[in-house]
Amino acid sequence: MPEEDLLVLLTSNDFNAPEVTFRGRNARSSHEATAVLGYRARRGGFAL
Amino acid sequence: MSDECRLDEAAPEDLRVAVRERYDAIARDPGIDANFPVGRKHALALGYPAEVLAPIPKGVVDCFAGPAAPVLSAEIRAGERVLDLGCGAGMDASIAAAATGITGTVVGVDASVEMVKTGRRRLGEGSVQVSMTAGHGAHLPFRDGAFDVVVANGLLNLESDREGVVREIARVLEVGGRLVGAEVILVEEVDRSAFTVSDWFR
Numbered sequence: 314m315p316e317e318d319l320l321v322l323l324t325s326n327d328f329n330a331p332e333v334t335f336r337g338r339n340a341r342s343s344h345e346a347t348a349v350l351g352y353r354a355r356r357g358g359f360a361l
Numbered sequence: 362m363s364d365e366c367r368l369d370e371a372a373p374e375d376l377r378v379a380v381r382e383r384y385d386a387i388a389r390d391p392g393i394d395a396n397f398p399v400g401r402k403h404a405l406a407l408g409y410p411a412e413v414l415a416p417i418p419k420g421v422v423d424c425f426a427g428p429a430a431p432v433l434s435a436e437i438r439a440g441e442r443v444l445d446l447g448c449g450a451g452m453d454a455s456i457a458a459a460a461t462g463i464t465g466t467v468v469g470v471d472a473s474v475e476m477v478k479t480g481r482r483r484l485g486e487g488s489v490q491v492s493m494t495a496g497h498g499a500h501l502p503f504r505d506g507a508f509d510v511v512v513a514n515g516l517l518n519l520e521s522d523r524e525g526v527v528r529e530i531a532r533v534l535e536v537g538g539r540l541v542g543a544e545v546i547l548v549e550e551v552d553r554s555a556f557t558v559s560d561w562f563r
Contacts, residue, residue, distance in 0.1 A: 314518060316546045322517070326527045328540060334434045335543065346551045349428045351543045353435075357536040 314333035316350055364446045367556070373444055373521035379496070380519045381472045384426070388450060388475035390519035397558040403436035404452065408433065415453045418483040424476060429543035432456050440464040441509040444533065445491075445500050446526075451480035454491040457512060462470035470501065470510075491519040499525030506535040513542035 323331055335351030371379075387395050398406075401422045403415060407430045414422055432453040437443060437460035445454040448469030458467040469491055471477050477495045484491055498500060499522045511530050518525050530540055 314523070314544070314546060316548075319517065319544055319546060322523055323540070324525050327531045328523075328527075331540075334431070335429055337429075346547055346549045347544055347545050347547045350546045351429050351431050351434065352540045353431075353539055355537060355539045356531055356534045 319350065319352075321353050324354075327356050330354070331355075367554075371460045376521045377472065384449065384471070384473035385475035387426060388424055388473060388479045393476070394511075395426065397426060399424065400415055401425070404430075409456075413456060413459075417452055420483040421450045421452050421455060424479055425452040427453065427543065428436070428518075428545050429514065431514055431541045431543040432512050435460075435510055435512060435539075435541040437461060437465075437510055442504070442507065443467045443510045443512065444501075444508045445469045445512045445514075445517075446501075446530065447513060448480070448493060449473070449476045450485055451491050451493055451505040453512055454480075455484065455509075458491050463490070468503075470496045470498070470500060471555045472497055498522075498528055501529045501533050505532055506538075507533050509538045511538070511540045511542075513540065513544075514545055515543060515544075515545065521540075 320330065331352035333350060333352055336343035337349055386393055387399055391399055401414065404422060404425050405411065409430050426449060437457050439462045441461050443457045443461060444466060445457060448454045448471045454467050454469040461467055468479065472496045474562050477493045480493045498516065511534055517526065520526050
């Protein structure tokens with residue numbers, strides 16, 4: 314899924330905008346169009 | 362349903378079954394060609410320290426297939442209640458249990474019955490205490506606010522009902538509770554029209 318879709322999915326379900334902790338190569342895949350995004354979000358919109 | 366079935370023609374339930382069957386097969390034999398990396402070597406490459414993996418039963422680590430190591434940055438504290446959603450055989454859940462200690466609780470949920478069976482059998486042999494159950498993320502058998510932390514390592518990218526799963530995560534998390542995850546994301550446009558179900562795993 315596109316990163317923007319993930320962010321919308323979270324923020325429309327009571328999570329704050331996630332803190333991105335990791336952005337890197339997708340070790341699971343040979344698909345060059347994908348990456349991995351690590352994130353932390355908090356329910357209720359409080360800052361992490 | 363065949364792995365070569367076109368992705369845009371597959372029903373959500375078909376995709377759910379395809380994912381479940383793929384992970385069931387890995388649980389039965391972690392050495393199969395899963396179409397993505399699995400196991401201890403993969404975990405080490407992602408940054409899991411060897412000393413963190415050392416206490417976890419080999420059969421659990423062998424089944425690990427997450428795309429990253431978000432549990433390491435979850436800052437889980439003693440006494441916290443943790444849900445590992447899409448737990449596989451329980452590697453991340455075991456790491457969480459080491460952090461919560463005996464005053465906390467760790468529950469793992471996975472769609473693959475075989476993964477849960479493997480985790481229960483192997484973790485029963487080890488020192489960590491994790492309860493595991495088979496189920497789907499869009500229908501979690503927990504009360505509102507039951508957890509302080511939800512870990513989701515590569516959950517949503519293989520999920521056909523992402524909205525339902527995130528809604529359930531929000532429901533079972535305490536207000537102020539945190540979701541710590543990693544997801545495979547698209548970094549450029551791809552033409553999905555030619556994708557098969559097998560591509561769902563890439």
